[in-house]
Amino acid sequence: MDPVDKFRRTSYKLTKPRLVILEYLAKQKKPRSVREIHQQLNRERIDLVSAYRNLELFKELGIIFEEKMNNQSYFYIADKIHHHIICSKCRLIECFPCHNEIIRLKNFSSINHQLSMTGICNKCSSRKEKR
Amino acid sequence: MDPVDKFRRTSYKLTKPRLVILEYLAKQKKPRSVREIHQQLNRERIDLVSAYRNLELFKELGIIFEEKMNNQSYFYIADKIHHHIICSKCRLIECFPCHNEIIRLKNFSSINHQLSMTGICNKCSSRKEKR
DNA sequence: TTTCTAAATGCAAATAGTTTGCAATTAAAT
DNA sequence: ATTTAATTGCAAACTATTTGCATTTAGAAA
Structure with missing residues (x-):
């Protein structure tokens, strides 16, 4: 909505x-x-x-x-919470779903989590470095 | 070491x-x-x-x-990176391993990630609230 | 439509985490 | 013991965020 x-x-x-x-x-x-x-x-x-x-x-x-x-x-803004990975070089962002089910912690309830990721996207890793 | x-x-x-x-x-x-x-x-x-x-x-x-x-x-300090979940009420901390393998993102390499979690530990959820 | 008022705003200033520049100090190589 | 580049402590800057308060305003009531 x-x-x-x-x-x-x-x-x-x-x-x-x-x-x-x-x-x-x-x-x-x-x-x-x-x-x-x-x-x-x-x-x-x-x-x-x-x-x-x-x-x-x-x-x-x-x-x-x-x-x-x-x-x-x-x-x-989104329909549901999800995660993002950002390329450290070009700042490209890709979204990916949040798999709450990966988290199994028997001693806790009402779990909130916060995941942030950086990486190098394929385009950046194949690009030759300028000297 | x-x-x-x-x-x-x-x-x-x-x-x-x-x-x-x-x-x-x-x-x-x-x-x-x-x-x-x-x-x-x-x-x-x-x-x-x-x-x-x-x-x-x-x-x-x-x-x-x-x-x-x-x-x-x-x-x-630890032998290897891992994650922590903290009880929002009593600040109890529990460690759990980092399953890098849960993350499959074909468009990225050299991935760094940062996960933090809060929750309510079992002791806190069974404890009656003071009025 | 105008009036009214609690809710919301903008501004100033405080607070908190972190970083930078630099003169004084010090670990460790000689 | 001497030397010096690395490191420290201090002051101050910078950034993100929060708080207090007088002014403004959305929307309910008249």
Whole structure:
């Protein structure tokens, strides 16, 4: 479902910052850092703090997902949580499903997990280094 | 092998900050944040910056491992990289092996990954909430 | 449509983790 | 014991994130 519609079903006010953040994220094909999100919304003069507060809210409402990479928070909209691998060289991102079932820990319940991955994509490994 | 001995095999100087950091980490049963490490070494008057620089060095030398959780870096000494799950209530930590083989991504090589998990341990879930 | 108000915003400043530059110190080679 | 490149500690910068508060505003009520 459209994230804006999802939000309308809550009792929270649909403000301009909320609208533009959701619309921006809905267009993205990969997770975006708070800074990226904020910079893209420059023309709307939306405060960085509002971005933080609303991203946190959207996450709690289950409208967006958070992924932490390199000690920073990234956010994305998707039907379900999944993972991302990023090429360390060209920043290509590939998504892959989250196999919760791989995790069997009998001593814990209500498990949350956070997986982030980097690698070198095939294109980059076949490319000759410039000297 | 003893981490200090491992370090002696390198060409780096074995200084007091390096020695105490390695000795401290060797005693720990779970990953420790830079702040925890630094605070424990208070009596030795070791600078936080030295902790950062040396932890980074130890990591590059393969003497310690880094695990990022909650937008912070944690470090631990172990025979091999593995993962940790932390109880959100009592902070109990359980280790579990890293099954690299679970990850099959044909478009990437040289994969690095970072998994962190939280959950509620059995003891905490059976414990009645205080009012 | 206007009024009202709790919710939300923007701004300033605080907090926390990490990094950088540099003069003073020191491990270890000679 | 001397020497010096490596390392340290300190100050300060930088980045991500959070908090407090006066102002603004979405949307309910009149």
